[in-house]
Amino acid sequence: MSQPINIAVIGATSNVGEALVELLEEREFPVQDLHLLASSESAGQSLSFRGRQVRVRSLDAFDFAQVQLAFFAAGAEVTRTCRERVLAAGCSLIDLSAALSLDQAPCVLPERGAEGLPALTRPWCVSAPTPSAVACALVLATLKPVLQPQRLQVTAMLSISTLGRSGVQELARQTAELLNGRPLESKTVDRQIAFNLLAQVGAVDDQGHAQLEVRLAAELQQLLGLPALPVAATCALVPVFFGDSLAVGVQSGADIDVLAVQQLLEAEQGIELVEAGDYPTAVGDAVGQDQVYVGRVRRGVSDPRQLNLWIASDNVRKGAALNAVQIAELLIKHYL
């Protein structure tokens, strides 16, 4: 593999940050020195890496000239604040916080390999797509030979870990309060998420779209190389701790050949196709796995040009951390 490099992980104590550190070890990523960084409140904790404890240090004083590559897995504000400082120090950057525009930081689907790579010069700056975009784009890119997408509709049923650790704690706390007949208090989300669905993640723009939906549409268009593809996206929060579920409908220019679709999905290494009759679930199948699970492959009930799929994916592991590491593996081969 490539020459070892020095790496920084920002937001190391977040769900995604911890998963990143695990995966850098598990995949034997060529790390020379690993620097774990976080806000000053989280500094002082430590994470295990290759059998030793690495202390998490404060981001503020860190000199990015010491590292060649930084993963940003903290909030969007952190990436925006640090971006110039990181690039000025000659360090390349993979952002997992959807903080940067896709012009500033194009997004990359590692499974497409060199084919899908944008032109980059060092130090480069790329976006790891949002977890739903990763899962959906991987499936649709795989189906490119047999689909002529005219329109795309995605209902993304996102687990509460989309909001990070505080979201996970909120669902657990609300559920326990309800089961114990105690009055419900909402903190991280603005209303009851236990045994309920929330139709909207964050604020909406004047067109009624949540930022996550706009981002998902733009990322899918870029990753699929179809900048004019009409995309309708609904992102909702569901009372699930980990693992996203997507109901995806693609309207194609011709009747769907379900068998050909199944064969392509079966052949792609990053996808686990669940046979007809059975179906994948976020918790039962996808969580903890590197693959994206696909099932319920069928046409529309009365629409032969519509392909419908159910996708389940681990939003923290495959959707964020693994995908970012796979992007890094691809990019250091070509650009570092």
Added chain:
Amino acid sequence: MSQPINIAVIGATSNVGEALVELLEEREFPVQDLHLLASSESAGQSLSFRGRQVRVRSLDAFDFAQVQLAFFAAGAEVTRTCRERVLAAGCSLIDLSAALSLDQAPCVLPERGAEGLPALTRPWCVSAPTPSAVACALVLATLKPVLQPQRLQVTAMLSISTLGRSGVQELARQTAELLNGRPLESKTVDRQIAFNLLAQVGAVDDQGHAQLEVRLAAELQQLLGLPALPVAATCALVPVFFGDSLAVGVQSGADIDVLAVQQLLEAEQGIELVEAGDYPTAVGDAVGQDQVYVGRVRRGVSDPRQLNLWIASDNVRKGAALNAVQIAELLIKHYL
């Protein structure tokens, strides 16, 4: 109001059966005698109606010549077994179990009034649409003046009460087991529903469609008077006790006028429109209410011909019981 009639409620001890009895009283339905019927196991219980306790009797020995109208809110098998016997006795029938084909028993959307009524002769036999079809058809019928539907895509996120009382008990039991760290045992559903989504309700046909999805599509086509409308439907079970959530996308023949859509929804009595920025939820808004809640009214993220909506509705009350009573109110005016 009309002349009082004798009524039978079959499946009186189910969630929907109990709600039916409540609503017959609440809406001052012209009931002379009320007969509550169920399987012989449930016979012997009693329900309150107009201040007295009405005993639930066994369906087997009941003579349907005593009543003019029967609501079937038990399983589909019960309706199929009894249908001939009921009609032969001169009793009309409203089926809430989706047991009969839409040719045998056309479905009715009461909000459309006499306009939407099929031609019927006494004793007649109609279907109350499935709860998701009720909510979705009411919204789309309201929007008929400003929509030219070319294609319809529905992701129905159904509460576990779709499976009846045993489903509700299963979600409560599984959740408690998981929170208490006990091993999980699945009974009513074949896997973990607590903190998880199930992508499929029941078995699928050789095209991969669940029966509920096929039914939903056919009902929508009939209720909207658009028998050739291409419909793609995904029905999933979510860890919510009561109240269904639907993400609906309609592709129209022309650009969507969001303001006109909002005005029509605002004007319809059976619909509560939630203003942009806010959004409705099943548990927080719809459950216990007669109205269907609609929010997140917007175009596709990059698709001006796509209308997107989020619908929340009480599947037991508005979706089933109230809707069936409203159908009865309409039909007895015209056909009884």
